[in-house]
Amino acid sequence: MKYRSVFDIIGPVMIGPSSSHTAGAARIGRLARRLFGRNPRQAQIEFCGSFAQTYQGHGTDVATVGGLMNFDTHDPRIKDALKIAEDIGLEVKITTIDLQGEHPNTAWITLIDEAGTMKVKGISVGGGKVALLEADGFAMNLSGDAWTILVFHKDHFGMIASVARVLADHRINIARMEMSRKAKGQEALLIIETDQEIHEPIGMQIAGITDVAQVRILPLL
Structure with a gap:
């Protein structure tokens, strides 16, 4: 361990x-x-x-x-x-x-x-x-043990790729990722933990993606 x-x-x-x-x-x-x-x-x-x-x-x-x-x-x-x-x-x-x-x-x-x-x-x-x-x-x-971005969005194809592309453009490495949704094609939540700090402009860029309802950036506890 x-x-x-x-x-x-x-x-x-x-x-x-x-x-x-x-x-x-x-x-x-x-x-x-x-x-x-x-x-x-x-x-x-x-x-x-x-x-x-x-x-x-x-x-x-x-x-x-x-x-x-x-x-x-x-x-x-x-x-x-x-x-x-x-x-x-x-x-x-x-x-x-x-x-x-x-x-x-x-x-x-x-x-x-x-x-x-x-x-x-x-x-x-x-x-x-x-x-x-x-x-x-x-x-x-x-857990709060890593910088984390939470993306509340409508569930459909391509969303994970769109968010990951923004992080890649800013040289942000994804450490862990999970998806939760209430039902197919309805509300969904993408949670991504990263190895680097996530700055507010990155969150604003992700918030501008079509069908993203809300973005939360959580720093280390």
Whole structure:
């Protein structure tokens, strides 16, 4: 097994007692916020499994909310995240759910503002590592460990080639790619992780491709 850094072995620099329940939770929240693309006005958080059983003692609640405000795992403001959220007008509701067959460290997060709503499913897999497995009905496996571009588009032939051509023109190497669609010929999501940083003009160029509805660029967590 290969590691990118010593932190993959000893875990992240963090506030809180648990790399899975605290640092992982913060990263789930932060990744959800980046996918949403703006500051939410409301956040509905549902904890499942061991998250539901220990979220107060392990600080999973404050860590998740801190992540939603883009706090890193080592940010000292995490411990006061619920109060800070109240001060800035972010309405937070935290509940627990009992769903059989889910990963033990699962959080469902619904983010809401005037422009729309997004619901994501995230899991903490240990050592501060996380994955978003679903967003608004699209299946995914998003870790935040690489620069990532998400292309929401209409499903049809040639779309992957068109996006890949833009990246190739900018000498951006594709490290991993996955496609999710709701049905043949309907809404689809292309997720591409890259070896290089993706700059905003590249995203704007991809957004100009016919039948692309939206583009999100996610930097490293």
